[in-house]
């Protein structure tokens with residue numbers, strides 16, 4: 001864990017327990033998850049019991065306690081997306097990437113998330129990759145998309 005990022009997030013926030021959620025958002029954004037070491041530092045700095053930091057960090061879906069892949073593939077399985085075949089998208093992602101929702105591929109490139117609504121029901125089924133939304137997704141389009149991300153990654157490694 002890069003401590004300088006955490007130090008900069010916590011700077012000037014000594015004994016300010018009301019800033020817990022804001023600090024957790026900043027940590028999530030900087031690290032991609034809430035590391036255990038960060039929770040300990042947040043607890044000490046803000047003066048919030050560690051159990052409370054953990055309770056808040058594990059309650060809200062905006063926070064994750066495990067690292068995510070570079071590409072977070074989110075499949076919506078809300079009612080509107082479900083009736084339009086979201087389960088087939090999830091099956092495609094799981095079989096193609098070889099991981100289940102909440103897991104990360106061994107190379108750290110992909111993780112799969114499963115959510116109940118991404119807020120674009122009329123355009124479902126929806127899959128997203130990090131902040132980019134893909135509407136009316138099909139298993140075939142998802143397969144091609146995941147392949148293109150893998151190819152892009154291999155090209156970046158090749159020319160790095």
Ligand code: FES
Nearest residue numbers: 076078081118120
């Ligand atoms: S149910 Fe999928 S976007 Fe709302």
